[in-house]
Amino acid sequence: MSTIPVTPQPKTNRIGLQILDYRGGKTTLCAGCGHNAISERITEAFYEMGIQPERVMKMSGIGCSSKSPAYFMNRSFSFNSIHGRMPSVATGALLANKTMRSIGISGDGDTASIGMGQFVHLLRRNIPMIYIIEDNGVYGLTKGQFSATADVGSTLKTGVVNDLPAIDTCALAIQLGATFVGRSFSGDKKQLSAMLKAAIAHQGTVMLDVISPCVTFNDHEGSTKSYKYMQGHEEPVAEVGFVSHFDDIAVEYDHDTTVDVQLHDGSHLRLRKLHEDYDPTDKPNALKMLMEAHEKEEVLTGVFYVNTQKQDFTSMLNMVDEPLATLSPERVRPSRAVLAEIMEAHS
Amino acid sequence: MTTSDLLVQSQPTSGSASGILQIVNDFSIQIATVNGSGSQSANNVLLRSIFRMGVPVGGKNLFPSNIAGLPTWYTIRVSKHGWVARKTDIDVLIAMNAETAQQDVLSLGAGGAVIYDQSLKLDHLREDLTYYPVPFDQLAASTGADAKIRKLVKNMVYVGVAAQLLSIDMDWVEKTVRRQFAKKVKAAELNLKAVRAGFDYAASSLTKQDPYIVEPMNATQGKIIIDGNEAAAMGAMFAGVTVVTWYPITPSSSVVEDLIDYMKEYRVEPDGKASFAIVQAEDELAAIGMVMGAGWAGARSMTATSGPGISLMAEFSGLGYYAEIPGVIFDVQRTGPSTGLPTRTSQADLTFIAGLSHGDTKHVMLLPGSVKECFEFATEAFNLAEQLQTPVFVLSDLDLGMNNWMSEPFEYPEKPMTRGKVLDAKQLEELGGFARYKDVDGDGIPYRTLPGTDHPSAAYFTRGTGHNEKAQYSERADDYENNMLRLARKFETAKTLVPKPIVQGKGRQKVGIIAFGTSHWAVIESRDQLARESKLETDYLRIRAYPFTQEIHDFVAQHERIYVVEQNRDGQMLNLLKIDLDPVQVIKLRSVLHFNGLPIDARSITTVIAGQEGADK
Numbered sequence: 001m002s003t004i005p006v007t008p009q010p011k012t013n014r015i016g017l018q019i020l021d022y023r024g025g026k027t028t029l030c031a032g033c034g035h036n037a038i039s040e041r042i043t044e045a046f047y048e049m050g051i052q053p054e055r056v057m058k059m060s061g062i063g064c065s066s067k068s069p070a071y072f073m074n075r076s077f078s079f080n081s082i083h084g085r086m087p088s089v090a091t092g093a094l095l096a097n098k099t100m101r102s103i104g105i106s107g108d109g110d111t112a113s114i115g116m117g118q119f120v121h122l123l124r125r126n127i128p129m130i131y132i133i134e135d136n137g138v139y140g141l142t143k144g145q146f147s148a149t150a151d152v153g154s155t156l157k158t159g160v161v162n163d164l165p166a167i168d169t170c171a172l173a174i175q176l177g178a179t180f181v182g183r184s185f186s187g188d189k190k191q192l193s194a195m196l197k198a199a200i201a202h203q204g205t206v207m208l209d210v211i212s213p214c215v216t217f218n219d220h221e222g223s224t225k226s227y228k229y230m231q232g233h234e235e236p237v238a239e240v241g242f243v244s245h246f247d248d249i250a251v252e253y254d255h256d257t258t259v260d261v262q263l264h265d266g267s268h269l270r271l272r273k274l275h276e277d278y279d280p281t282d283k284p285n286a287l288k289m290l291m292e293a294h295e296k297e298e299v300l301t302g303v304f305y306v307n308t309q310k311q312d313f314t315s316m317l318n319m320v321d322e323p324l325a326t327l328s329p330e331r332v333r334p335s336r337a338v339l340a341e342i343m344e345a346h347s
Numbered sequence: 348m349t350t351s352d353l354l355v356q357s358q359p360t361s362g363s364a365s366g367i368l369q370i371v372n373d374f375s376i377q378i379a380t381v382n383g384s385g386s387q388s389a390n391n392v393l394l395r396s397i398f399r400m401g402v403p404v405g406g407k408n409l410f411p412s413n414i415a416g417l418p419t420w421y422t423i424r425v426s427k428h429g430w431v432a433r434k435t436d437i438d439v440l441i442a443m444n445a446e447t448a449q450q451d452v453l454s455l456g457a458g459g460a461v462i463y464d465q466s467l468k469l470d471h472l473r474e475d476l477t478y479y480p481v482p483f484d485q486l487a488a489s490t491g492a493d494a495k496i497r498k499l500v501k502n503m504v505y506v507g508v509a510a511q512l513l514s515i516d517m518d519w520v521e522k523t524v525r526r527q528f529a530k531k532v533k534a535a536e537l538n539l540k541a542v543r544a545g546f547d548y549a550a551s552s553l554t555k556q557d558p559y560i561v562e563p564m565n566a567t568q569g570k571i572i573i574d575g576n577e578a579a580a581m582g583a584m585f586a587g588v589t590v591v592t593w594y595p596i597t598p599s600s601s602v603v604e605d606l607i608d609y610m611k612e613y614r615v616e617p618d619g620k621a622s623f624a625i626v627q628a629e630d631e632l633a634a635i636g637m638v639m640g641a642g643w644a645g646a647r648s649m650t651a652t653s654g655p656g657i658s659l660m661a662e663f664s665g666l667g668y669y670a671e672i673p674g675v676i677f678d679v680q681r682t683g684p685s686t687g688l689p690t691r692t693s694q695a696d697l698t699f700i701a702g703l704s705h706g707d708t709k710h711v712m713l714l715p716g717s718v719k720e721c722f723e724f725a726t727e728a729f730n731l732a733e734q735l736q737t738p739v740f741v742l743s744d745l746d747l748g749m750n751n752w753m754s755e756p757f758e759y760p761e762k763p764m765t766r767g768k769v770l771d772a773k774q775l776e777e778l779g780g781f782a783r784y785k786d787v788d789g790d791g792i793p794y795r796t797l798p799g800t801d802h803p804s805a806a807y808f809t810r811g812t813g814h815n816e817k818a819q820y821s822e823r824a825d826d827y828e829n830n831m832l833r834l835a836r837k838f839e840t841a842k843t844l845v846p847k848p849i850v851q852g853k854g855r856q857k858v859g860i861i862a863f864g865t866s867h868w869a870v871i872e873s874r875d876q877l878a879r880e881s882k883l884e885t886d887y888l889r890i891r892a893y894p895f896t897q898e899i900h901d902f903v904a905q906h907e908r909i910y911v912v913e914q915n916r917d918g919q920m921l922n923l924l925k926i927d928l929d930p931v932q933v934i935k936l937r938s939v940l941h942f943n944g945l946p947i948d949a950r951s952i953t954t955v956i957a958g959q960e961g962a963d964k
Contacts, residue, residue, distance in 0.1 A: 052801075054801050054803070054805060054806065077799075078809060081639070081811065082666055085636045085663070087633070088633040088640065089637070089640035091626070091633075091637050092592070092637030092643075092646075093641060094644075095626065095646065096640070097644045117633075118629065121633065317626075318619070318620055319623075320622050325641075326645060327587075327589065329763065332587035332589060332614070332622055334584065334613045339581075343757060347756075
């Protein structure tokens, strides 16, 4: 019996695609930028979850963060819109085709300053999409001005001190209606990957604030969004684990210390408790914990809040099952009899 | 023009028993009330009753930016000639507002008639009018209506008084009231009681002394009455709109409010699910953003707004132009700048929208002049937006949008929905991919794909930053320039697709008139005045879209002098024409402008043109 040399088959996911099918263009962001790490995690998460890239819409506004959809998943449809207005564009696209998945990449300036008006309404509507803030507390493209998520007392490279309080986008998101809210750190590969995969399994607004140090303008001593600061002050509220519905290997956790949330597609989000009273479905407690962390100058990370019961916006509108965009003319243009009836009523 | 002019012009048809001349079917009624007093139903009954007698009518509501308490005037023009533009002179006044009554009386033409609440004691103000004092409160109370709704019932009393004095057919009044309150039988009966109380009082206690009467005609058979916003809403529904976004703003709100009603009635499928989404956005930025998102993803999407909303939509409009995304924006124009007069009309958003956004931007504008065109252009706008892959603006105005107009019934759209150059997976497979911004056909219009198209080469990157043919980020000088030149070519293609202008006249006169939108109705009446009074024959071209088509160049070339009639201060249409026309032609253009917030009237146009033409002779 002769041995036939076998060329190793490339590794594929459950729909037969390789990780290459999820790659994007070459990044033009700075080397070491936290945003690039986030793009990597997004690429892996969609690959590992076996999502068809053509079923994904990548949305963004303006800024370094908003450029990053060009650096992952080239086979997905992308819309890099205008500054602070990605939520409305994403909303419209999902109204036109509710069968699509949507991931929006924004920044702290794009969300918490110019985009605050649209951001809060996206949360309030519980638009079914993943909304990621690549949060570095600074305007990079315009060369280093404070954003509204910069902490009080943090300094710019030039020594200018920030006097205004930071907006906590997670607290806002929990309060205003997002149904999956978490914070992570671009350098925390394990936590961010688990959160992204759980985000893909969730139906409703997923708001992830990912601290992503700006190596050029905000990675120095006085910054609270630097690699160094994050390594010293990050306190996970719970260790995040994720078990997809098609995954038969359950992650082992001690039952006494875990919280298990079943997501919409049957996947499970497992959180190993670090804080004793931690319950990701307890809204007031989640807010309290975030407020307390601010007092202690800690950066809490993890999934703070999950609500799998609330209806998302596209379901609320009770639209037909097919995408509105491609309904046949017969379904969208009423008959001659209808026009005649209306004309009669106005005679 | 005074009322005595009208007496001469209208050639009274017969003399009455008392020897007073009669003016038949050629006068206007003004009802002066207080905003929020519920006079709308009563005014509507008067308008529609005259309409159903076969007599042409036009109704115009002059209302304040206020919820309740400020003065409101509703004017009904009765015209056997079919003129429906605003008539500046009022012949019959129904004075229900104590606050404005004196001024209202003083502004009437000589020989006018005043129906008023007797407590206002107006009859000492002038001696050249006929006064009809009416005890409105007493008559309203006689209907047995609760004190709470007597204020509303009072309005129906004046309908009865006017019907009797002006010979409006009570059968039609009764049918109209019943139809108006079709779902509320009790309310219909109470209102009819009030109408009869007014009618009986006038018959027994008032003596007709003014000349104005309505006589049945055959001029409205088969016609409808509707406002432009409702017509636009219907047009959008029949265009197959699926995503509608809006932020409430006068005078455009009723476009979407009416659309909501229609869609709930006619676009909910048997299983109870909607073939549409309508979203009240947080502001106009979000409204247009949603339209762009939906248009990009392939839906027929629209929003409706007015001036301040258009200002907010500037940045997204530029994105739509540059990233080439379809969408329809209805602008029901009101008076600016800034908040301006929110409840008054104008045509002053024209030049702003033509290039809305920073950078070199040009937009397609449709300019409906009638309620029928509000319907038709709504349908056409969606076709154009998808064919041209660009935002298309439909510019109506408050006068057209919120007032009631007679019209021929609307025709069912025979043209199929044209969805433009969209590639599906099969075509992509055959072509082996595509370049989003490549001018394959030479018409400047590239091919696009919709999100979700199941092919590995279907996706592309949409952006407002510089891009090459393959939709890749590019700062290359030649990529930028080529793309901008292609967009200019696309705008040339638009000229072959937009509605052509309509020309009236023999084309051999020295004087031509150019107008658009609601100015049309005053222009056609003015041409009649010019011909009769000044023996001045004119040709007339009505522009219905931007970019301008060849017919407009030809019309200007064929005439010695062109009067451009528009409802703004700066001659915005004239300025747009200047950009396009040969300099030799530009010197022919003259402006006739009307911009006081009220709809333009014929006399204002006639005075300017007759004056200038007289001076030239």
